Structures are given as structure tokens and as C-alpha cells.
Amino acid sequence: MSVLVLVLSVGAACCLGFGFVLQQAAARRAPMSDFLSPRLLLDLMRVRSWLAGIGLMVCGMVLGALALGRGEVSVVEPLLATNLLFAMALSRRRTRQPLGRQGWAGLWLLAGGVAAFLLAGEPRGGDPVTDPLRHWVVIGGVVGLALLLTAAARHSRIGAAPALLAVAAGLLYGLQDALTRASGERLTEGGWDALVTAWQPYGVLVLGVTGLILVQSAFETGPLRMSLPALTAAQPLAGIACGIGFLGDRVRTDTGALAWEAAGLAAIVTGIVLLGLHPAMPAGPVGGRRTKDLQPR
Numbered sequence: 001m002s003v004l005v006l007v008l009s010v011g012a013a014c015c016l017g018f019g020f021v022l023q024q025a026a027a028r029r030a031p032m033s034d035f036l037s038p039r040l041l042l043d044l045m046r047v048r049s050w051l052a053g054i055g056l057m058v059c060g061m062v063l064g065a066l067a068l069g070r071g072e073v074s075v076v077e078p079l080l081a082t083n084l085l086f087a088m089a090l091s092r093r094r095t096r097q098p099l100g101r102q103g104w105a106g107l108w109l110l111a112g113g114v115a116a117f118l119l120a121g122e123p124r125g126g127d128p129v130t131d132p133l134r135h136w137v138v139i140g141g142v143v144g145l146a147l148l149l150t151a152a153a154r155h156s157r158i159g160a161a162p163a164l165l166a167v168a169a170g171l172l173y174g175l176q177d178a179l180t181r182a183s184g185e186r187l188t189e190g191g192w193d194a195l196v197t198a199w200q201p202y203g204v205l206v207l208g209v210t211g212l213i214l215v216q217s218a219f220e221t222g223p224l225r226m227s228l229p230a231l232t233a234a235q236p237l238a239g240i241a242c243g244i245g246f247l248g249d250r251v252r253t254d255t256g257a258l259a260w261e262a263a264g265l266a267a268i269v270t271g272i273v274l275l276g277l278h279p280a281m282p283a284g285p286v287g288g289r290r291t292k293d294l295q296p297r
Contacts, residue, residue, distance in 0.1 A: 005071035009079035015060030017086030022053030073243030074123035077236035106274030113267030120260030121251035138245035162222030166230035169214035174238025229276025
């Protein structure tokens, strides 16, 4: 892993983490009638703090795309998961809550899990999988699971909806990262003609908009601590699965390496949950929702 990929990935995580906090602060005030509707984005565009959060998120996505163009998905995705550390830093500054045992445990588990997975797995690039059936099985599995979770969120109680929508969005964002990498490879190998005639860049746009609607709906229906951990945990898992599934990424598969890789991923998820449930994370509305129209702030 090059230093440039590390810097780009951590920079992307920083922008994403800060951006998510600003977005949720605005989205939780949106009217419930906008739930899972593109109208939600139109309403939120009137809120300056949300636009600032989106700006940071776009910067994070650009930096992430640059990292994906220079490194394997299986390397970049775990590093992007550290966005929760930056979200925690901003939330802690706002709430002035100390980290405590839970915060420190989550921090070390997340950081240690990322290090364990990268050191044990030694992710490296390989030849992309040429079997189209394998491509579509992996893509269809990720999209299908996201659709099932979204349908379950639509018909579930409000308390479960944020986590379900966040997992669905995380799955789509992980797939989006994989298709971003594939688009970059097409641009490098065949130039702009090869890129604009391929379906992958358009898939990136569709997944990005769909994921954004799901994320904002998750932020709208519950506190950040209910949605951000699920989003942050699902994205790297989906991205790694896609990287290995059809991009040709390789990791070590001997018994010892697999054990450490599994332990690293488990530590990442556990650390994410601990940080996401920390009191420093905004609790948002409890027991009810604001349904009045958004006012510019």
C-alpha cells in the first residue's frame, strides 16, 4: 500500500465523517412525508448546513475515487470505514462528551481491526474476473439485499428503519466504490471513448443518487447513532466482497491469515458499533418527530 493511497483514503474518511454529521443534523428536521422520496433532497437543498455536509461528502467521494484509482478496493474500503472516527471527533466537540472506556475501546478496535485485516490479508490486485455471470451474481446479490432491506424499512416500525436503510445504503456505496474502480480502469485502458460507452459510470451515478436518498431518509427517521454505524459497517464489507468477487482483488487464504482477516473485520464492526452508540453521537429526536417544513438556517 502506497503512502498516497493511505493519505487519500484517510482524507476521504475525514470529509465523509464530518459531512455525515452535518447532513444528519439537517435531515432529522425534514418532514416525514419526504421519507424515501427524491423530494427529500429538494427540501434539504434549502438548508445551508446540509449543503455544507454534501460538499464535504462530495470531496470525500472524489478523494475516495482517487484512492480507488491507485489502490485495491480491499485496501481502500477498510480505511474509508475510519470516517466514524472523524464523525465522533466532530460530535464530541459539539456535545463535549468525554470518550470514556466505550469510546476508547471502539477507537482501538476500529483502528486495530483495519490494521489486522490489511497486514494479515495483504490485499493486492489481480486480473479482473472475465466471467459475466460472476459479475452479475455479485452485483445482483448486493442490489437485491439492499432492495429487501429498503422494503423492510418501509413497512417496519420507525425504530428499525434507520438501521435498515443505512445498511442498504452502505451496500450500494460499497458496490459504487467497486464500479468506480472499474470505471477508472476502463478510462486508463481505453480512454474516454471506452468510459462513456460502458455501463459502469452510469451505474455509479444511479447508485450514488439512490444511496443518498436512502442515507438522508435514515438520518431523517432517527438519531445518528442508529444509522451511521450500520452505514459505516456495511460499506467496507460490500466493497471488499465486490473487490474479490469481480475485480480480481486477492487476499491471503491460508488458515492463519484467514483467521486474522476475520478477526480484523469483526473488530472493525464491533468498534463501529461501540463508537456509533457512544453518548457523544447526536441522539436526535426521541419519541417523536418534527414534521414542519424546513427553514433555511
